[in-house]
Amino acid sequence: MSARPSYAATATAAAALTLACCAPPRPEPRPPTPDSTPIAALEQECERGELNACVDLGRRLLYGKSVEPDEDRAYALLREGCERGLVRGCVGLGFMMRDGHGMPRDTARAEAIFTWSCEQEEELSGCVGLASMYLEGIGVDVDPARARDLFGRACEGDVGAGCRGLALLAYQGLGRDKDLDAARELFERACEHADPNACLNVGVMHRDGAASGAPDLAAAARWFARACDEGVAEACTELGSLYLAGTGVEQDPARALALNQEACGYGLGNACHNVGVMLYTGESAPQDLVASQAAFSRACDRGLPNSCQNLASMLYSAAPGERDDPRLVVVLGRACDGGLFPSCELLADLHANGERAEQDWARARALLVRACDGGHESACLQLAYVDTQGFTEHPDLPRARATFERACYSGAPLACLGYGILLANGAGGPLNLDRAAQVFERACNAGVARGCYNLAQLTKSAAELSAKAGEEERRARQQERVDELLRRACELVDADACKEAGLPVPEAAPPRAG
Numbered sequence: 001m002s003a004r005p006s007y008a009a010t011a012t013a014a015a016a017l018t019l020a021c022c023a024p025p026r027p028e029p030r031p032p033t034p035d036s037t038p039i040a041a042l043e044q045e046c047e048r049g050e051l052n053a054c055v056d057l058g059r060r061l062l063y064g065k066s067v068e069p070d071e072d073r074a075y076a077l078l079r080e081g082c083e084r085g086l087v088r089g090c091v092g093l094g095f096m097m098r099d100g101h102g103m104p105r106d107t108a109r110a111e112a113i114f115t116w117s118c119e120q121e122e123e124l125s126g127c128v129g130l131a132s133m134y135l136e137g138i139g140v141d142v143d144p145a146r147a148r149d150l151f152g153r154a155c156e157g158d159v160g161a162g163c164r165g166l167a168l169l170a171y172q173g174l175g176r177d178k179d180l181d182a183a184r185e186l187f188e189r190a191c192e193h194a195d196p197n198a199c200l201n202v203g204v205m206h207r208d209g210a211a212s213g214a215p216d217l218a219a220a221a222r223w224f225a226r227a228c229d230e231g232v233a234e235a236c237t238e239l240g241s242l243y244l245a246g247t248g249v250e251q252d253p254a255r256a257l258a259l260n261q262e263a264c265g266y267g268l269g270n271a272c273h274n275v276g277v278m279l280y281t282g283e284s285a286p287q288d289l290v291a292s293q294a295a296f297s298r299a300c301d302r303g304l305p306n307s308c309q310n311l312a313s314m315l316y317s318a319a320p321g322e323r324d325d326p327r328l329v330v331v332l333g334r335a336c337d338g339g340l341f342p343s344c345e346l347l348a349d350l351h352a353n354g355e356r357a358e359q360d361w362a363r364a365r366a367l368l369v370r371a372c373d374g375g376h377e378s379a380c381l382q383l384a385y386v387d388t389q390g391f392t393e394h395p396d397l398p399r400a401r402a403t404f405e406r407a408c409y410s411g412a413p414l415a416c417l418g419y420g421i422l423l424a425n426g427a428g429g430p431l432n433l434d435r436a437a438q439v440f441e442r443a444c445n446a447g448v449a450r451g452c453y454n455l456a457q458l459t460k461s462a463a464e465l466s467a468k469a470g471e472e473e474r475r476a477r478q479q480e481r482v483d484e485l486l487r488r489a490c491e492l493v494d495a496d497a498c499k500e501a502g503l504p505v506p507e508a509a510p511p512r513a514g
Contacts, residue, residue: 035065035196035231035266046077055081055089062092062101064267065231071102087123090116094129098138107139118150127154128161135165135174144175155186160195163187167198171210184211191223196230199223203238217248228259233268236260240274244284253284264295269302276310289314300331305338312343325356336367341376344368348382352391361391372403380407381415388418397428408439413446420454433458444485449492456485456497 039060045053058077061070075096081089094113097106111133117126131150134143148169154162167186170179184205190198203223205211211219221242227235240259243252257278263271276295278284293314299307308331315328329350335343348367350357365386371379380403386392387400401422407415416439422428423436437458443451463478489497491506498505 035060035233036229037231039067051081051084051086052088055086055092058089059092062096066266068267071096075102087117087120088125091123091126091129094126098129098133107133111139118153121157124154124157124159125161127151128159128165131162131165135169144169148175155189158193160190160193160198163190163193164195164198164201167201171201171205180205180210191226196227196232196235199227199230200232200235200238203227203235207238217242219248221248228262231266233263233266233271236263236266237268237271237274240271253278257285264298267302269299269304269307272296272299272302273304273307273310276307280310297331300334303334303338305335305340305343308332308335308338309340309343312346316346323356329357336370339374341371341374341379344371344374345376345379345382348379352386361386365392372407375410377407377410377412377415380404380410381412381418384415384418388422397422399428401428408442413443413448413451416440416443416446417448417451417454420451424454424458444488447492449489449494449497452485452489452492453494453497456482456489456500459485 037056039057042053042057042060046057054077058074058081059065060067061077062074063069075093078089078092078096082093083089090113094110094117096102097113098110099105111130114126114130114133117123118130120126127150131147131154132138133140134150135147136142148166151162151165151169155166156162163186167183167190169175170186171183172178184202187198187201187205191202200223202211203220206216206220206223209215221239224235224239224242228239236259239249240256240263242248243250243259244256245251257275260271260274260278264275272295276292276299279288279292279295281287293311296307296311296314300311312328312331312335315324315331318324329347332343332347332350336347344367347357348364348371351360351364351367353359365383368379368383368386372383384400384403384407387396387403389395401419404415404419404422408419420436420439420443423432423439425431437455440451440455440458444455459478460482463475463482466472466475466478483501486497486501487503490501490503493506495505
């Protein structure tokens with residue numbers, strides 16, 4: 001990334017354009033171009049030297065509106081606009097500095113830019129940026145009253161974002177009592193002054209019943225449509241959900257899909273995810289797995305863990321000749337990082353078997369620990385098995401025993417089987433046959449055949465001790481219990497139990513727990 005001049009140099013250049021006798025004329029200000037304007041059209045206007053178009057393009061590149069984000073180019077375009085006297089370009093630089101987009105965060109310089117630009121009568125959007133800093137306490141002390149004054153100044157100058165700021169203060173009741181009627185009126189005013197995000201907010205208020213006391217989905221649909229037409233991706237998805245459900249508008253799944261595709265084109269990850277689901281299920285449009293995978297891929301790249309997990313599922317199930325295992329590993333990692341622990345477990349499995357990822361038992365174990373700690377009990381079961389076998393370094397039976405115990409009592413019956421075996425053998429801790437019997441019974445009751453069989457063996461040993469002690473009545477009860485457990489294990493298709501009980505092995509296995 002090339003070196004960038006300090007704000008002081010940029011601000012001085014902008015001031016020179018304002019005051020110097022021989023400076024080029026200041027470009028004619030104009031409202032921002034809607035985000036629905038095709039990027040190609042902005043590119044063409046910018047190439048022809050239309051500075052406003054270049055600034056609009058920079059803003060779109062900064063936030064990834066209908067185009068892949070490119071902060072370096074956004075900076076260059078906004079900086080050129082600022083240095084050539086277009087205050088909107090300076091404001092754009094201020095937002096980059098405020099949020100640390102493409103550069104270290106510098107709230108002091110952002111405040112200076114917003115303060116300077118707020119004083120330029122023909123462009124009051126800097127007042128909105130400065131108000132946001134006071135509202136959120138970014139680089140300055142939180143001051144809702146100051147924020148209200150700045151939003152009000154911008155709104156009086158017909159800057160839609162200023163009216164929207166006032167509306168949010170009224171809606172949330174910051175600094176004054178909450179006033180939903182005032183909020184709706186201000187959102188509508190902002191919408192009329194070229195702030196399509198405010199149109200979305202009016203739609204949300206009608207959807208939630210905050211605009212008139214009861215939900216009005218037909219009105220919500222009208223406002224969502226207006227915002228969507230101006231390139232607000234979230235409005236397109238909201239409208240799409242209404243068309244999908246047939247609420248407020250006539251049900252039209254195809255229209256719902258088209259709206260989400262439009263929003264996905266604007267770069268909204270949630271919309272891309274919706275497209276992926278619709279095309280995968282085939283409920284709203286003919287099933288198209290190729291397009292579904294592409295939509296999930298785009299949403300995954302936008303940071304949606306659920307989309308990454310869905311994409312991973314499709315990549316994992318691909319035919320051998322169509323697999324993309326490097327991509328599979330990447331998206332599983334993203335889903336895992338997003339807290340979707342089944343993806344952590346699957347990625348661990350890939351690293352453990354080494355067939356579709358580099359074999360790395362240490363990495364596999366770390367992933368299982370992460371998933372187990374996140375409450376994914378099947379990962380705890382796998383983790384305990386790894387520690388029992390010692391794939392990473394050497395067997396760690398105490399740790400395996402503790403993990404089996406945790407998973408057993410968290411709802412993983414197969415873990416009870418492992419825990420019981422270690423208890424019964426005194427492995428990883430003291431021998432405890434009574435506790436082993438309890439956890440084998442827990443596994444048996446959950447449908448784990450080997451749990452029933454192992455409990456039968458412990459009961460059989462107890463019956464033999466009763467016989468040696470001459471406790472015939474007790475031995476008879478225990479033997480009856482052994483026979484019952486062997487029959488149950490045989491029903492669950494344990495061949496050893498069937499053989500010991502003298503029963504045929506069932507042909508079909510019933511569903512098994514775990």
